[in-house]
Amino acid sequence: MYNLLKGKKGIIFGALNNKSIAWKVAERAHDEGAVFVLTNTPVSIRLGEVEELAVKCNSKLIPADATSVADIENLFTQSMEILGGKVDFVLHSIGMSPNVRKKLPYDNLDYDYYQKTMDISAISFHKVMQVAKKMDAINEWGSVLALSYIAAQRTLFEYNDMADAKAALESIARSFGYIYGREKKVRVNTISQSPTLTTAGSGVKGIDGLMDFTERMSPLGNGTADECADFCITLFSDLTRKVTMQNLYHDGGFSSMGMSQQAMLQYNKSFDECDCDIADKIRGVIK
Numbered sequence: 260m261y262n263l264l265k266g267k268k269g270i271i272f273g274a275l276n277n278k279s280i281a282w283k284v285a286e287r288a289h290d291e292g293a294v295f296v297l298t299n300t301p302v303s304i305r306l307g308e309v310e311e312l313a314v315k316c317n318s319k320l321i322p323a324d325a326t327s328v329a330d331i332e333n334l335f336t337q338s339m340e341i342l343g344g345k346v347d348f349v350l351h352s353i354g355m356s357p358n359v360r361k362k363l364p365y366d367n368l369d370y371d372y373y374q375k376t377m378d379i380s381a382i383s384f385h386k387v388m389q390v391a392k393k394m395d396a397i398n399e400w401g402s403v404l405a406l407s408y409i410a411a412q413r414t415l416f417e418y419n420d421m422a423d424a425k426a427a428l429e430s431i432a433r434s435f436g437y438i439y440g441r442e443k444k445v446r447v448n449t450i451s452q453s454p455t456l457t458t459a460g461s462g463v464k465g466i467d468g469l470m471d472f473t474e475r476m477s478p479l480g481n482g483t484a485d486e487c488a489d490f491c492i493t494l495f496s497d498l499t500r501k502v503t504m505q506n507l508y509h510d511g512g513f514s515s516m517g518m519s520q521q522a523m524l525q526y527n528k529s530f531d532e533c534d535c536d537i538a539d540k541i542r543g544v545i546k
């Protein structure tokens with residue numbers, strides 16, 4: 260431990276169970292000396308597991324639906340009372356798509372669900388910052404962070420409408436980051452994390468194959484939830500005060516790769532079994 264967050268106060272959204280990225284961030288932030296409030300939807304708090312984290316981190320747990328401005332206002336008001344002043348960091352670790360849950364493909368979306376996906380997974384980030392700024396609830400040089408995924412830039416099979424939400428999330432970080440930096444010296448970033456086996460991650464169709472692929476494609480391998488938490492801590496610390504409006508990849512190098520030796524080895528194996536047209540066509544060209 261480095262005491263990187265000694266004296267810092269924060270709010271952490273999105274710890275559901277001990278697989279959640281936010282759970283790992285809370286544990287690391289506690290180890291680094293921060294005090295913070297934990298929050299999640301009333302229903303996920305009722306599930307009970309996050310209580311255990313609150314006890315472990317000596318934190319208060321405040322229910323809030325991140326799509327509700329009233330809930331977010333109440334959250335900041337109570338958090339400042341509990342923590343004795345403004346906060347220094349906020350983690351937005353929230354994502355959900357009813358279309359993904361209902362297995363509706365991208366060319367057959369339900370538009371009410373689509374709006375929910377956008378509201379929960381992207382617009383809530385704007386709501387959190389707009390409320391915080393209006394209430395002047397974040398100290399100068401504070402840090403606001405959300406978790407994203409590379410589907411914001413590239414199309415990944417079955418990521419569905421969450422790709423649109425992540426693209427909006429990253430854009431909100433830039434647009435709000437400009438205003439928040441200019442007026443209050445608050446920095447705003449997103450971390451684009453490797454696929455990770457959490458509750459949200461498991462909802463992505465074919466997550467096992469995807470994780471195997473990105474592991475093979477990344478020179479350093481997939482970033483784990485614990486490693487992602489380490490990265491979040493550096494962005495909450497004073498060591499990164501001029502980093503803002505960025506989408507920062509935490510993916511073992513995946514985002515810069517085209518084809519790797521490991522992936523090629525695995526891909527070539529499939530030629531022996533594959534009788535698809537594309538393979539025949541390529542064989543013809545190679546001969």
Ligand SMILES: NC(=O)c1ccc[n+]([C@@H]2O[C@H](COP(=O)([O-])OP(=O)(O)OC[C@H]3O[C@@H](n4cnc5c(N)ncnc54)[C@H](O)[C@@H]3O)[C@@H](O)[C@H]2O)c1
Pocket residue numbers: 272273274275276278279280281299300303323324325326351352353354355379406407408451452453454455456457458459460461
């Ligand atoms: N798991 C992955 O593969 C992966 C990869 C890149 C980015 N991410 C992102 O990381 C973040 C955290 O996800 P995770 O993988 O730890 O999964 P998770 O399921 O543990 O966390 C998602 C959280 O969102 C919360 N949530 C849903 N609706 C909400 C609402 N209306 N208000 C407040 N909270 C709400 C859930 O209760 C849950 O705690 C998400 O933004 C996710 O998209 C995940």
